[in-house]
Amino acid sequence: MWSRRRFLEIASALPLVGSALGTTAVAAENSLPAEALAKAGKDLFADLGVRPFINAAGTYTAMTSSLMPAEVMEAITYASKHYVMLDELHDRVGERIASLVRCEAAMVTSGAASALTLGTAAVLTGTDRQKIVSLPNLTGMKSDVIIQKSHRFGYDHAVRNCGVRMVEVESRDDLERAINEKTAMMLFYNANNFLGHIRDEEFAELGKKHGIPTLNDAAADVPPVQNLWKYTGMGFDLVAFSGGKGIRGPQSSGLLLGRKDLIAAARLNGPPNSDSIGRGMKVNKEEMLGLLVAVDLYVQRNHEQEGREFHSRADAIQKSAADVPGVRAEIFVPEVANHVPHVRISWDAAAKGMTAADVVRTLRDGEPSIGTRSEGATVVVGVWMMRPGEEKIVARRLRQVLSGPRASR
Numbered sequence: 001m002w003s004r005r006r007f008l009e010i011a012s013a014l015p016l017v018g019s020a021l022g023t024t025a026v027a028a029e030n031s032l033p034a035e036a037l038a039k040a041g042k043d044l045f046a047d048l049g050v051r052p053f054i055n056a057a058g059t060y061t062a063m064t065s066s067l068m069p070a071e072v073m074e075a076i077t078y079a080s081k082h083y084v085m086l087d088e089l090h091d092r093v094g095e096r097i098a099s100l101v102r103c104e105a106a107m108v109t110s111g112a113a114s115a116l117t118l119g120t121a122a123v124l125t126g127t128d129r130q131k132i133v134s135l136p137n138l139t140g141m142k143s144d145v146i147i148q149k150s151h152r153f154g155y156d157h158a159v160r161n162c163g164v165r166m167v168e169v170e171s172r173d174d175l176e177r178a179i180n181e182k183t184a185m186m187l188f189y190n191a192n193n194f195l196g197h198i199r200d201e202e203f204a205e206l207g208k209k210h211g212i213p214t215l216n217d218a219a220a221d222v223p224p225v226q227n228l229w230k231y232t233g234m235g236f237d238l239v240a241f242s243g244g245k246g247i248r249g250p251q252s253s254g255l256l257l258g259r260k261d262l263i264a265a266a267r268l269n270g271p272p273n274s275d276s277i278g279r280g281m282k283v284n285k286e287e288m289l290g291l292l293v294a295v296d297l298y299v300q301r302n303h304e305q306e307g308r309e310f311h312s313r314a315d316a317i318q319k320s321a322a323d324v325p326g327v328r329a330e331i332f333v334p335e336v337a338n339h340v341p342h343v344r345i346s347w348d349a350a351a352k353g354m355t356a357a358d359v360v361r362t363l364r365d366g367e368p369s370i371g372t373r374s375e376g377a378t379v380v381v382g383v384w385m386m387r388p389g390e391e392k393i394v395a396r397r398l399r400q401v402l403s404g405p406r407a408s409r
Helices: 004-012 033-039 044-048 070-079 086-101 112-125 129-134 154-160 172-178 200-210 227-234 260-268 285-300 303-322 356-365 390-402
Strands: 105-109 144-148 165-169 183-189 214-217 238-242 254-258 327-332 342-347 373-375 378-382
Touching (some): 070 285, 086 227, 086 254, 086 285, 105 112, 105 260, 105 285, 112 129, 112 183, 112 238, 112 254, 112 260, 144 172, 154 165, 154 183, 165 172, 172 200, 183 200, 200 214, 200 227, 227 238, 227 254, 303 327, 303 390, 342 390, 356 378, 356 390, 378 390
Antiparallel strands (some): 105 254, 327 342, 342 378, 373 378
């Protein structure tokens, strides 16, 4: 398990960070800022008119993703008290994360979308400084990125930021015919693995066969923990993950994993390098150290025990909802992204006089406020971002709301 001692071991292995570490540095403040504010009776969200809620949806960016463990906040607070050279910290944190997730190289990015941009830039420019300065002007560079039609997604804008042209294909034959002297990269959207004709292993194999770098966007695809090394092991040259979802690092952090030469090129295309397409995608020392601790924690976690806890929460909510006459509730686990238990709840909207959107709104406006989401005519409850015991509150409120307007008050 993670401990203060484990944090000290990691911190002391990092140049400059470790050299500054001492008893007084770590114990300079016994309370985190939030705790100090709480003792002073301050409620910053209330002062701003912002209402917190129980997250019964999942790791959605708009809902501020996940809550960071205390150990991650301790690392962030520690880093905030020291100056270090950013590139040196980038090097050491990347090396440590790469060893934890069993790949050649790694870098912390400002979210998974940043990892997509920097990974694409790395493929286009390599370490050529003139090409790095030129992006998104692709004169003298390859310009095409091949993607399955079923894998087009909102976040591929992060790839298009580099000025590339997306070439859509459907079958293996389509893909092989599309490869030409302009082909720079092949992009795979992991969440749609089972929608396209070309699955992950075959896609990576085709990239190797034709000497085309492959990038897999697996942003929301832990758990299971094995995915952190599954796709690089499968042969993808680059893989992007969010740092603030299942890993529970800083929300604005991400991971780019893969080939050492491409990670080196991605680094040159990002901060603190001033004349680069990724200059605005800053990652501060606090996020780097925080994500390192989060990854270490996540890899060490007892995932079987955590899985049982998630199933227990889902079971409590499913039973409570299904006890309401006319309501159907089932537990399901998405096949790829957000691969954890969820509860899908449905009913005859006309008979009950309320839609799924009505229920989501009532829960959000109620006391306590609960964030859920609707998918068409169903309400979907995600249990893994709840704090222990909150599933009982969610189960009770869902039952009240689903029982009708009078009971929901």
